[in-house]
Amino acid sequence: MSEAGVGLRGVVVCHGTLADGYVEAVRQITGIGEEALTALSNRGLSPESMTAALRGAIGDGPGIVFTDMIAGSCGFAARRLCHEREGLAVISGVNLPMLLHFVMHRQEPMEQLVPRILEKGRTAVCCAPGRFEGVEDHGHSAVSR
Amino acid sequence: MAIVLFRVDERLIHGQVVVGWGTSLHPQLIVVIDDDLAGAPWEQELYCLGLPPQLETRFASVDEARRELPGWQSAPTRIILLTRDVRNMRRLLEDLAGDGVEVNIGGIHFAPGRRAVLPYVYLSDEERDEMARLAEEGVTISARDLPSGRRVDLPQLLGQ
Numbered sequence: 001m002s003e004a005g006v007g008l009r010g011v012v013v014c015h016g017t018l019a020d021g022y023v024e025a026v027r028q029i030t031g032i033g034e035e036a037l038t039a040l041s042n043r044g045l046s047p048e049s050m051t052a053a054l055r056g057a058i059g060d061g062p063g064i065v066f067t068d069m070i071a072g073s074c075g076f077a078a079r080r081l082c083h084e085r086e087g088l089a090v091i092s093g094v095n096l097p098m099l100l101h102f103v104m105h106r107q108e109p110m111e112q113l114v115p116r117i118l119e120k121g122r123t124a125v126c127c128a129p130g131r132f133e134g135v136e137d138h139g140h141s142a143v144s145r
Numbered sequence: 146m147a148i149v150l151f152r153v154d155e156r157l158i159h160g161q162v163v164v165g166w167g168t169s170l171h172p173q174l175i176v177v178i179d180d181d182l183a184g185a186p187w188e189q190e191l192y193c194l195g196l197p198p199q200l201e202t203r204f205a206s207v208d209e210a211r212r213e214l215p216g217w218q219s220a221p222t223r224i225i226l227l228t229r230d231v232r233n234m235r236r237l238l239e240d241l242a243g244d245g246v247e248v249n250i251g252g253i254h255f256a257p258g259r260r261a262v263l264p265y266v267y268l269s270d271e272e273r274d275e276m277a278r279l280a281e282e283g284v285t286i287s288a289r290d291l292p293s294g295r296r297v298d299l300p301q302l303l304g305q
Contacts, residue, residue, distance in 0.1 A: 075194065080191070
């Protein structure tokens, strides 16, 4: 368990209103509350304010920060915070499958959970027809024809 | 002129600069002028994450940048030059600006003592004074977050 059954906390940090959209979609699908996953936008925030807002959102316990991009103000704030203290991981290139996996498995230890979230997220990026990415179709052959 | 953009932006290297301005100006080099960052390799590495490989970066202190500015202005390379605040831009350009230098205000966000001017520009009295001083030296100052955005000239930024 991550911490006496409490579970890891997640924060989605994105440009514009993207994070709100992701969190709303996760809630719609899973019914989870704010204790598991919250959204943060960079809109109107200086780098210092952004880091402070993220620090408040993630709290003192272990957690995962999901960002839309590696670079940019969201990614930078997350990596600064991760550099500043233990118990955090930053996952960039957020998508819905990785967030769903996170909220359903956030009781698992971070060392175990983070690689699985990455795997879920990467697997979810694909194309039909598969020939555009040089692979067999991902079960979409009926659609691609 | 080889410097295709002088920009004040608290976020320094980020999406609006690399994608927004980068697509229209095709820079080859981004120079970040900041005394703290010039001596902070970890932070420098952070700012370089995700940059296209053909885009070079350099971090310089204000004093170093003042020595290099004439060379950058006549270099064959297309350069975007960034500072995080108006004060550092004024320190850089004071007595050196020359004719035709235009400074773009791209992002100064809310902080105690600053008042809203635009959604992406908040200014303190000191910052207004710094801008006025730069303008007295012949520097043109305007705000615009992206090339497609509306240009707002200094008088309007200063509430004149």
